[in-house]
Amino acid sequence: MQSSPPENNRTRATRSVTLDxxxxxxxxxxxxxxxxxxxxxxxxxxxxxxxQKAIALTGYVPNMLAGGLxxxxxxxxAAIVPSIANSVYAETIKFFSERMRDAGYQVLLGESGHKQEQEESLIATILRSRPDGIFLTGINHSPQAKKMLFAANIPVVETWDITPTPxxxxxxxxxxxxxxAVAEYFVDKGFERIGILSAEDHRAQLRQQSFLKVLERKGKTDVSISTVPVPTSFLAGRIGMARLLDEGFIDGAVFSSSDTLAQGALAEIQSRGLEIPRQIALVGFGDQxxxxxxxxxxxxxxFDRALIGQKAADALISRFNNEKFDQKIVDVGFQLIERQTT
Amino acid sequence: MQSSPPENNRTRATRSVTLDxxxxxxxxxxxxxxxxxxxxxxxxxxxxxxxQKAIALTGYVPNMLAGGLxxxxxxxxAAIVPSIANSVYAETIKFFSERMRDAGYQVLLGESGHKQEQEESLIATILRSRPDGIFLTGINHSPQAKKMLFAANIPVVETWDITPTPxxxxxxxxxxxxxxAVAEYFVDKGFERIGILSAEDHRAQLRQQSFLKVLERKGKTDVSISTVPVPTSFLAGRIGMARLLDEGFIDGAVFSSSDTLAQGALAEIQSRGLEIPRQIALVGFGDQxxxxxxxxxxxxxxFDRALIGQKAADALISRFNNEKFDQKIVDVGFQLIERQTT
DNA sequence: GGAGCAGATGGTAGCGCTATCATTTATCTC
DNA sequence: GAGATAAATGATAGCGCTACCATCTGCTCC
Structure with missing residues (x-):
């Protein structure tokens, strides 16, 4: 037997200051x-x-678990993004969580890796913390995920996309x-050959589809497409562009699904001594x-990543405050910025 | 009086499935x-x-607030980083939270904006959620922050730096x-002129100090320094490099405090038609x-950002499991990668 | 065949806080 | 200054779960 008791009375020993x-x-x-x-x-x-004096004196820290219960x-x-390390999503989250914090909320972050099933399991886990609201990226969720969200009965804000039925x-x-818009711009500028450098990302595919549809309507069906996997990178941009160039693509314009890819493409084009935009024109996405x-x-x-985060936070906060005005669909718009690669 | 009752019995109406x-x-x-x-x-x-059948049937979602209480x-x-949108920190967090999730923990993210007082208030707020552990960036914290962390009596892992007294x-x-290491490399390569392109970031300053000390010992006291504010950016790199170049810096090597700055510097050097590395050599930091x-x-x-995140998670997890082996100081090391800008 | 034991299950109490309603005290009106 | 109203404070109960200890069952062993 030991003279001093073991640490099993830890609860008592380290018991923190309570409201009482x-x-x-x-x-x-x-x-x-x-x-x-x-x-x-x-x-x-x-x-x-x-x-307040007593609080300061005791160093009291409120217990949110007890308060929440x-x-x-x-x-x-809860906030779920496809990729934490992608600065584009990170920036939205930064502004979102900043505004939520100002309103007294803390953000639980999760990464779905662009996968629906991963998003689903993440939602299941994260709902255990009984979040007061949830921030999702995109508008495509598994039926099971929707069911869980519905059952949780909390405000949900979907972001980065728009739909009449959120x-x-x-x-x-x-x-x-x-x-x-990009397709029409290419047509207006009179580019003969058209290429696509795109990630296998849902929203990139959406852009690509309507891009192709417009071109088709204008009689341009010969579009060279180079697809790269997510997550994208500078290197993926170089490789994807190299593929296009190796296939003989020249004297045309390429629509890239992200600035990151475009930057890699730029490097590849330059390393081959080609002239921009005379021989290869390039349009990115994101305005990093x-x-x-x-x-x-x-x-x-x-497009305004910060605004998406802020508006998403505002939407949740106004829900929490039971405010009347509820704009269900917030379109933050976008803008084609013409610089010197076209 | 209304025929149907108002929504004030919401609690009862939406009462979710409980363990009972x-x-x-x-x-x-x-x-x-x-x-x-x-x-x-x-x-x-x-x-x-x-x-388990009953759980599935009812769609029961455990209440972690109640369980935690x-x-x-x-x-x-809790995890606190200087900047969420900086992919360098984001990547560490990605791997950290991945491993923590696998162990059954969720991550609350906060941004300190490189400011000690902001870190302090963030710690105060985040401790209300009674986290089981906390991830910090850096080893410099305000006395009040340290006091709160000590009072919280939970495992703390500091990251991105090393100290004999964590x-x-x-x-x-x-x-x-x-x-x-970089200073010695520059001396070995025989660069005559030496420059620094650095952010006003604590860790960047640490690198700069020892860099200068080595050079001084070798008799090189004429070092051109261009400092840019945080958060850093491609543009800041261009501007910072432009300043150096405008001051007549040429035929020398520049140590940049991040790859982001270096990439901007690269663009600036190229836009002036200077030759790399013959006229300007450049070393980045981060290996993005x-x-x-x-x-x-x-x-x-x-250096391995993912490893920092994983090892930090492992450290916390081993603490939670009361494991004997506790390495207090984990040095993940670094490596100078020589490519073609030097 | 009953002591002894491990494995499985349950009863009780309480974690630290807030919603709800009740009560007390201060303030106002004429 | 009596009565009415508003402001401030308190007592009670319970949120949904788990720690702790108690109980019960079935089994082994000599």
């Missing part, structure tokens, strides 16, 4: 302390100060419109910060 | 259902199946060593995916 401790020290009831934290306007100024509001928000709210823009500063500066499709 | 419901349906006690979920090996196979294990992990565990590498494929391929310092 603060209440006792301040000489008020626990519920008053709760009010100081959650509805300070409903407490007399004198009491408020007394309690009692109030049925976890103040947690699960709840959708914030994004039309990828079909993007495809059409570097797009304006590549050599030559990249023509690309711009 | 499952227990009743399966004809067992609630605690047995709990065991099925948390310790399935302690339940008879027959009972297990019966309960009762067990004092939230299965939440708060708890540290996973990273020595930035001083990086600075020294594109570094090997720029034109010309970038010499840079490589």
């Amino acid at each position: 401790d603060v209440a006792k020290l301040a000489g008020v009831s626990p519920i008053t302390v709760s009010r100081v934290l959650n509805h300070p306007d409903k407490v007399a100024v004198k009491t408020l100060e007394k309690v 009692a109030s049925k509001r976890s103040r947690l928000i 699960l709840d709210v959708v914030v994004g823009f039309s990828h079909q419109d993007v495809g059409r 910060p570097y797009a304006a500063h590549t050599v030559p500066p990249l023509t690309t499709v711009k | 419901d499952v227990a009743k349906l399966a004809g067992v006690s609630p605690i047995t259902v709990s065991r099925v979920l948390n310790h399935p090996d302690k339940v008879a196979v027959k009972t297990l199946e019966k309960v 009762a067990s004092k294990r939230s299965r939440l992990i 708060l708890d565990v540290v996973v990273g590498f020595s930035h001083q060593d990086v600075g020294r 995916p594109y570094a090997a494929h720029t034109v010309p391929p970038l010499t840079t310092v490589k």
Whole structure:
């Protein structure tokens, strides 16, 4: 037998300060302390100060698990993106979580890897934390996922795309419109040969389809397509472009499904000593910060990633506050930025 | 008065399935259902199946808030990075959260914006969720932050840097060593003029200091320094490099504090028609995916971002499991990758 | 065949907080 | 200054789960 007891009374030893401790020290009831934290306007100024002093003195940290259980509001928000490491999604999340934090919510992040089944299992897991709302990327979800979301009975905001039939709210823009706009731009500029450098990404495919449809209508059916797997990269752009070039593609314009790919393509074109845009023209997608500063500066499709994040947060917050005005569909639009690669 | 009641009985109406419901349906006690979920090996196979059937039938989703409150294990992990949108940190987080998820934990993400006071307030907020562990970037934290972390009494893993005195565990590498290694490499290669293109980032400054110290010892005190603010960008790299070039820097080697800056620098150098590496040599930092494929391929310092994330997760997980072996300091090292910009 | 034991299951209590309603105290009106 | 109203505070109960210990069953063993 040991003289000092083992660590099995850890719970007691490390027991942290609770709301009751603060209440006792301040000489008020626990519920008053709760009010100081959650509805300070409903407490007399004198009491408020007394309690706040006690909070500071004890170093009290509210327990959101207990609060969430009692109030049925976890103040947690789930966010699911295809890829955390892709700065394009990361930027949306940055602005989304910033605004959610300002409103008193914390963000639980998950990565679906562009896979529906992974998104589904992620939703199942993340719902255990009883988030008050959920941020999804895209509008395509498995039936089971939709069922779970419906059963969870919480606000859902879908992003990055647009649909007349969102699960709840959708914030994004039309990828079909993007495809059409670029196709029409290529036709207007009079490019003879047309190519596509695209990732195997759902939204990229949407853009590609409408892009091709417009060209077809104009009689252009001979479009060279180079597809690369997700996640995309600079290297994938080089390889994808190399494939196009090796097949004899020249004196034409290429629509790339991302700026990252376009940047790789740029490198490949330059390494072959071809002239941009005279021999190869290029349009990116995303207007990443570097797009304006590549050599030559990249023509690309711009849309506001930050705005998507903010509007998505606003949509959830207005739902939480039971606000009347609920715009179910928020189109943030896009813009073709003409620089020097076309 | 309305004929149908208003929505104030929402709690009852949308009341979700609880563990008790499952227990009743399966004809067992609630605690047995709990065991099925948390310790399935302690339940008879027959009972297990019966309960699992009931779970599937009811669509039961465990409530982690309740479970966490009762067990004092939230299965939440807090992670704080300087910048979510910076793919370098994002990649570490990706691998960290992947491994944590496999172990049954979810990640709460926060952004400190490279600021200590913001990190501090973030820690205060995030501790309310009673995370079981916390992932920090860097080893510099405010005294108040350290106090809160200590009071929280949970495992802490600091990353991206190394120190003999971590708060708890540290996973990273020595930035001083990086600075020294690059300086020695420049001296060995015989570069006459030396420049620095660096962000106002704490770790970049560490590298810069030891870099300068080595050069000084070799008698090189005339180093041109161009500093740019965080967050860094391609454009910042161009601007920073332009400043160096405008000051007459030529026929020398530049140590850039990130590949992003280096890529911008590359564009600036090329746009001026200077030859790489004959007139300007360049070393980046990070070995981003594109570094090997720029034109010309970038010499840079490589370190394993994924490994940092994984090792950090492993450190926390081994702590949770009360495993004996606890390596307090995990050095993942780095490597100078010589390509064609030097 | 009954002591002894491991394995399976259940009862009780409580984690730390907040919703709800009740009560007390301050403020107002004429 | 009595009565009415509003503001401030408190008592009670319970959110959904798990730790802890108790109980029960079936089995082995000599």
